[in-house]
Amino acid sequence: xxxxxxxxxxxxxxxxxxxxxxxxxxxxxxxxxxxxxxxxxxxxxxxxxxxxxxxxxxxxxxxxxxxxxxxxxxxxxxxxxxxxxxxxxxxxxxxxxxxxxxxxxxxxxxxxxxxxxxxxxxxxxxxxxxxxxxxxxxxxxxxxxxxxxxxxxxxxxxxxxxxxxxxxxxxxxxxxxxxxxxxxxxxxxxxxxxxxxxxxxxxxxxxxxxxxxxxxxxxxxxxxxxxxxxxxxxxxxxxxxxxxxxxxxxxxxxxxxxxxxxxxxxxxxxxxxxxxxxxxxxxxxxxxxxxxxxxxxxxxxxxxxxxxxxxxxxxxxxxxxxxxxxxxxxxxxxxxxxxxx
Amino acid sequence: xxxxxxxxxxxxxxxxxxxxxxxxxxxxxxxxxxxxxxxxxxxxxxxxxxxxxxxxxxxxxxxxxxxxxxxxxxxxxxxxxxxxxxxxxxxxxxxxxxxxxxxxxxxxxxxxxxxxxxxxxxxxxxxxxxxxxxxxxxxxxxxxxxxxxxxxxxxxxxxxxxxxxxxxxxxxxxxxxxxxxxxxxxxxxxxxxxxxxxxxxxxxxxxxxxxxxxxxxxxxxxxxxxxxxxxxxxxxxxxxxxxxxxxxxxxxxxxxxxxx
Numbered sequence: 001x002x003x004x005x006x007x008x009x010x011x012x013x014x015x016x017x018x019x020x021x022x023x024x025x026x027x028x029x030x031x032x033x034x035x036x037x038x039x040x041x042x043x044x045x046x047x048x049x050x051x052x053x054x055x056x057x058x059x060x061x062x063x064x065x066x067x068x069x070x071x072x073x074x075x076x077x078x079x080x081x082x083x084x085x086x087x088x089x090x091x092x093x094x095x096x097x098x099x100x101x102x103x104x105x106x107x108x109x110x111x112x113x114x115x116x117x118x119x120x121x122x123x124x125x126x127x128x129x130x131x132x133x134x135x136x137x138x139x140x141x142x143x144x145x146x147x148x149x150x151x152x153x154x155x156x157x158x159x160x161x162x163x164x165x166x167x168x169x170x171x172x173x174x175x176x177x178x179x180x181x182x183x184x185x186x187x188x189x190x191x192x193x194x195x196x197x198x199x200x201x202x203x204x205x206x207x208x209x210x211x212x213x214x215x216x217x218x219x220x221x222x223x224x225x226x227x228x229x230x231x232x233x234x235x236x237x238x239x240x241x242x243x244x245x246x247x248x249x250x251x252x253x254x255x256x257x258x259x260x261x262x263x264x265x266x267x268x269x270x271x272x273x274x275x276x277x278x279x280x281x282x283x284x285x286x287x288x289x290x291x292x293x294x295x296x297x298x299x300x301x302x303x304x305x306x307x308x309x310x311x312x313x314x315x316x317x318x319x320x321x322x323x324x325x326x327x328x329x330x331x332x333x334x335x336x337x338x339x340x341x
Numbered sequence: 342x343x344x345x346x347x348x349x350x351x352x353x354x355x356x357x358x359x360x361x362x363x364x365x366x367x368x369x370x371x372x373x374x375x376x377x378x379x380x381x382x383x384x385x386x387x388x389x390x391x392x393x394x395x396x397x398x399x400x401x402x403x404x405x406x407x408x409x410x411x412x413x414x415x416x417x418x419x420x421x422x423x424x425x426x427x428x429x430x431x432x433x434x435x436x437x438x439x440x441x442x443x444x445x446x447x448x449x450x451x452x453x454x455x456x457x458x459x460x461x462x463x464x465x466x467x468x469x470x471x472x473x474x475x476x477x478x479x480x481x482x483x484x485x486x487x488x489x490x491x492x493x494x495x496x497x498x499x500x501x502x503x504x505x506x507x508x509x510x511x512x513x514x515x516x517x518x519x520x521x522x523x524x525x526x527x528x529x530x531x532x533x534x535x536x537x538x539x540x541x542x543x544x545x546x547x548x549x550x551x552x553x554x555x556x557x558x559x560x561x562x563x564x565x566x567x568x569x570x571x572x573x574x575x576x577x578x579x580x581x582x583x584x585x586x587x588x589x590x591x592x593x594x595x596x597x598x599x600x601x
Contacts, residue, residue: 114467118474123562203506
């Protein structure tokens, strides 16, 4: 790679992930954080969107605060595969020389960003939960959990650009939407040529789910090993229904086959920050806490008074969930009836 | 067919405890294991060996005691083992690690390289894709299943809400998910062979064609500026109540917080 002076690199770029022409929520979170960083750096935030027929999505990125949108529109980008996506991002880096490039820590971002980092010979910090600009040297400080969340490490990439990070979905805040914003679009063609690194997607199988994404829920009723059986989750669903919430779970419940992977909260699942998080029969392993401790209010019910979940719970009840949950649901129904009367 | 599986020795984080005073990790006495995603990758390679015939090699980069995970892999059925170890490789971030491993892999014949998706001590998921970039071969990450047909590998590639079936030409690299399979146990005969018959090839700095500026701490674009125990918010209230009282208590608190 051509060595350039680090001062030649300018701008905060974010990878705006889309699948089936639907922009992933983490993209807006990256733009929101990118705007803050850009303000500290005295520069702008540029969203980069890759896909097939995605030009019309540019205004949505502007609505969430992107100063500029680079669109690479090509049939080869219809389904995500590593090589053409890497090629496009790498060519954009060569052309625009951004000082910061952010990606969502998704199944796509965590494949694309490392391949780009190796091609561009720069550093990459994974799964960041905090990003800030060092006021002294204007370098990016990237903080991430290590060892399953026990330790936090702040990483810097002082002598290579772009400084790159993947960011955990659900952690950064979106900017307020301005629906009338119009994007300042640059269409870019990096020139795609098939090579040995191209792969063929022969089948796309979507998991059918009519459930609301737990990352969007305001109230989560989350069940763990203590729930004891798949059929006992019915009780949690009833509580969720009366509160207008959704059911999520710990990894133990997913591993036991009681709940689905997309309901899993934690280090290897999703990061959630609902208004209220009910941890029911969840002991609170550090990996679970990593995914939910930013919730506004945490209510825990567990029969083990020493369960670590009580260390993060605002309101902890030591008791039998199998007795408490049905009574709570019943009383909430009565409350609702009273109010509607 | 020649398959190389990249494995990493990691502390068993399920056993890691925090020092209640300093908030740092207590590492003493914590057992080391083969990283779970890597072990699943090894099992996938050994299954291919069982069904199609293959030579399976394992490689690791780490301190000399990482020999233990190579022996375990051979006791499970791997044919060859390579230990990449040198103080010069120490302090490497993912880019320097992948550069070093790629330099070692260039010295071995392969059709398929399998790595775990990520290691439980770092969780970065970067080294596999970076190795493939250095070797200029295709990669498919997050494999739930790996099949081989002729010169192509068929991978079931997991995403959050779907999977893709991906066809990729060998030579290629695939990163394996831990939930892909249940790794086999070592056999008594396998353990005997791993320690008494099979050899671990040890490579140091001088065995690899790689520039000084690309390895170890010096070859790492990222640096740890600071590490600290996670700040914990103070514990809230904890009460022991029967079902009726508990329900009233929760409702009262939700009202106080204007949730109800």
